[in-house]
Amino acid sequence: xxxxxxxxxxxxxxxFKLLGILDVENIPCARDSIxxxxxxxxxxxxxxxxxxxxxxxxxxxxxxxFILVTLGCWFHxxxxxxxxxxxxxxxxxxxKNKILYESTxxxxxxxxxxxxxxx
Numbered sequence: 138x139x140x141x142x143x144x145x146x147x148x149x150x151x152x153f154k155l156l157g158i159l160d161v162e163n164i165p166c167a168r169d170s171i172x173x174x175x176x177x178x179x180x181x182x183x184x185x186x187x188x189x190x191x192x193x194x195x196x197x198x199x200x201x202x203f204i205l206v207t208l209g210c211w212f213h214x215x216x217x218x219x220x221x222x223x224x225x226x227x228x229x230x231x232x233k234n235k236i237l238y239e240s241t242x243x244x245x246x247x248x249x250x251x252x253x254x255x256x
Contacts, residue, residue, distance in 0.1 A: 166214035170207050177206030 161167045182199025186192065238244045 174207030
């Protein structure tokens with residue numbers, strides 16, 4: 138009996154593509170943005186319909202709500218994703234430099250400890 142694949146791992150099947158272009162499984166933030174956009178669409182459209190009882194205008198408001206919420210969630214998530222990637226890169230470079238310069242004359246920690254012990 139095979140174990141179920143992890144959410145981030147490809148399972149060998151066809152990936153789910155929204156409208157044939159947006160690969161929801163592999164693009165970061167796409168799934169959450171589409172889900173929140175659809176919820177925003179229902180809330181905006183239904184809320185407008187309950188207030189005005191105008192069907193066509195409520196559908197327009199629902200579509201607008203979907204677009205606004207999807208784009209808002211997308212940009213917010215991508216901004217946070219980019220910040221996280223930058224922080225990871227800085228940490229990775231710092232660890233690499235620590236390993237590279239450890240116990241050499243270029244080690245900044247070694248210079249600080251030698252300067253403190255000389256006083």
